[in-house]
Amino acid sequence: MAAAPPLRPCDKVRHGHPAGDPGQYADADADRFLSTRTPLTRQRTHRLGGPDLDIDLANVRNDFPALHQQVHGRPLVYLDNAATTHKPRAVIDRVAQYYTEENASIHRGVHGLSERATDAYECARECVARFLNAAETREIIFVRGVTEAINLVACTYGRTHVGPGDEIVISEMEHHSNLVPWQILCDEKGARLRIIPITDAGELRMESYEQLLTDRTRVVAVAHVSNALGTVNPVAEIVRRAHARGIPVLVDGAQAVAHMPVDVQELGCDFYAFSGHKLFGPTGIGVLYGRERLLDKMPPYQGGGGMISFVTFERTEYSALPHKFEAGTPHVAGALGLAAAIEYVTDLGLDRVRPHERALLDYGTRALSGVPGLRFTGTAANKSGILAFLLDGVHPHDIGTILDRAGVAIRVGHHCCQPLMARLRVPATARASLALYNTRDEIDALAAALLEVREMFA
Amino acid sequence: MSVDLHALYQEVVLDHNRHPRNFRAMQGGRKAEGFNRICGDRVTVHLRVEADVIRDACFQGSGCAIVKASASLMTEHIRDLTLADAAALVERLRRTLSAPPGAPIDDLGALGALTGVRLFPIRIKCAVLPWEALLAALSARDEVVYTSPRSLDRRIP
Structure with a gap:
């Protein structure tokens, strides 16, 4: 009888499924997926759930070297994940x-x-x-x-x-x-x-x-x-x-x-x-x-x-x-x-990523709702981590430029969906898109930068 | 708020964005449309020309604050210029806006408010868009002209 073939790296990939509707998870549950990682040195505190969970998110973020840089002298807040995501060290x-x-x-x-x-x-x-x-x-x-x-x-x-x-x-x-x-x-x-x-x-x-x-x-x-x-x-x-x-x-x-x-x-x-x-x-x-x-x-x-x-x-x-x-x-x-x-x-578990992003989306929806004159485009009941919006009296490109100077990277424009923009009767929208490594702190930075935009174009 | 942002969004620019001058249609006359295919901004420039002199200029369209302010300032500035002088001004403006930050530039008078884009290379095309349309309208080419970073001399990093 032949011996079992040696275990190749990819053999450990298993398909995971959520037990039920991902939308049913409460905010606190959303952060569970981060709790399985081994704590490493804590670089930066990211508020997510309870204090013990912060360490794990810092860990996940530590896996992505590109997240740890400054843009225009401000810490990068990367919210353009629908365009492309950053790469973990393992991939590089x-x-x-x-x-x-x-x-x-x-x-x-x-x-x-x-x-x-x-x-x-x-x-x-x-x-x-x-x-x-x-x-x-x-x-x-x-x-x-x-x-x-x-x-x-x-x-x-x-x-x-x-x-x-x-x-x-x-x-x-x-x-x-x-x-x-x-x-x-x-x-x-x-x-x-x-x-x-x-x-x-x-x-x-x-x-x-x-x-x-x-x-x-x-x-x-x-x-x-x-x-x-x-x-x-x-x-x-x-x-x-x-x-x-x-x-x-x-x-x-x-x-x-x-x-x-x-x-x-x-x-x-x-x-x-x-x-x-x-x-x-x-x-x-x-x-x-x-x-x-x-x-x-x-x-x-x-x-x-x-x-x-x-x-x-x-x-x-x-x-x-x-x-x-x-x-x-x-x-x-x-x-x-x-x-x-x-x-x-x-390894991280996509069935746990989904509720994490859902919680972050809900948090972001609440945070951005506080920005005067902001209107969301896309308010489906079943939504992924995308916050697309318009700001009264401010063109999305001006939003993009001002946010960039605050270190906040988002996408502005037609998002390669010109017929959709025509349907929405707008030339462009601003879009913040989430990934598993994003934090509530980053959402707060986005909201704060949008208030700066509001102030400038008052 | 950074110093750069205040250079880009000067009070003059914000004012012309809020209250664009000559933002209206014109029957007859010469016109051309500038279209930025990257961001979808559109500006149609209308001119009433009598004996090679621009007697009236106005614009319509949609775009960011820089596009609107640039178009608004332009329509004020080019009135009573000859076609040749207006064409020369477009070249001068293009050259000035694409000069690297720190390099000496021409004094453009009221149009100087647009020079903040030099600190934001990807926004230069916004300031230039209405002027590209003007150049086409000067030759009475009723057409859509496209602008992109490639239409500028300066390489966009």
Whole structure:
């Protein structure tokens, strides 16, 4: 009998689920996830819950070197996590270790380094599969990010399944990356986009969605969480209704994976995309999960090395999944860094991150409500850690500049959601977005800086 | 509040932001729109030109305080200038605003209130946007002109 294979780093990644609705946690409970970390030297006191919990948050923050710096002479308050998150030391070290010790072309070399790099890369894929609870590891395709993932689906599944007069359903809150690829496809095929409208609170109108599903609908593509509003969409229900008509569903998970456990089998979706850099991982690496049955029948996205099994000048046989969709030398360091990031958040427990961020969101909502003339955009009942707002008489860019000088980093602008801005009848909004390392002190700094803005533009 | 911020948001700028001058439409005349595709700010500049002299200037649109103040100050400043003088002024303003902080700059009179953007490189395009539109309107090109940091001489760090 063969001995059990040695435990690889990624084997420890387990998928965690909250016991119930994350929204049910009280404020005090929200901070529990921080209490499992070993106390290190305390650099800075962050008020979060009871005094014993402060130490743990300091610990988490100590894992992220970029958080500990000054901007314009003030301590950085980083609230632009929906744009990109900072990286824990474990991720930075993993990327450095790859280039220091492993660096090799994968899947082809016969030498030792290549063997190790290949093993690590495929191990990272397994890590992602477990993270999303995919049924099969070969359902995980490494891409550059969500943008490439959606373009891949539009260019392969879309091109072979969408024809003149067909329809693709997206929502009014989509990021340009889940809009433009479908628009290009529609232009090419003579198909048309149908848009699920939203309420003033920023929730999908599910009754309208139902009506948009017809026998011409070929794909439904929606965000799991809105980057501009924070709305958590009822993805399982969206999938259920589409599947009742045999329509596949793509979910843009860019704003979800760093903030809540995601189980693609539970959601039932056919495609799920996320980017590494919004999950504490490197830029330039992302994931497309696709149901094997669909991926198998899809034509390749890009041709080249790595995606073939046999080539002559007359014809080519393609590799099996997942390699069929990974032409060229992949971003190995990125994949390893992503796996390290997944291990990091899994160790911390995403089922505990969600209530922590929810408590912080509630705290922030209360704190910002005290700023005169401030109005939130996006007030969905089920919301992720995004505080998007407008300030009477002050353009978001002026808010952004003044906050920057106070060391507070937020995003201002259209958030790559120009149609949504048109729906809201605003040119731009200001957006503070939370991650697991943010604190109440930082929310207080945001509120204080907004009062300075208010004062200047009085 | 930092000294830099007070240089950017000078009282003159805040006043023109609160109460923009010549913020209205014009029938006929020359016009062009400036659009910043990064932030979505838009300014349409209207000119009434008689015998190569700007007799009236006004603007419409939406944007940040710097865009609004710049457009408002501009419409006051260019009245009664010849087309050639106005075009020369646009060049002078562009050059001045993109000069590094500390470098000697021209005295722009009332327009000097805009020079605070030199301390905020990514906001230079805001101050320049209405002037880009003016330049197009001077040639009676009724079009949308785009501004971005690349349209400036100075490299934005």
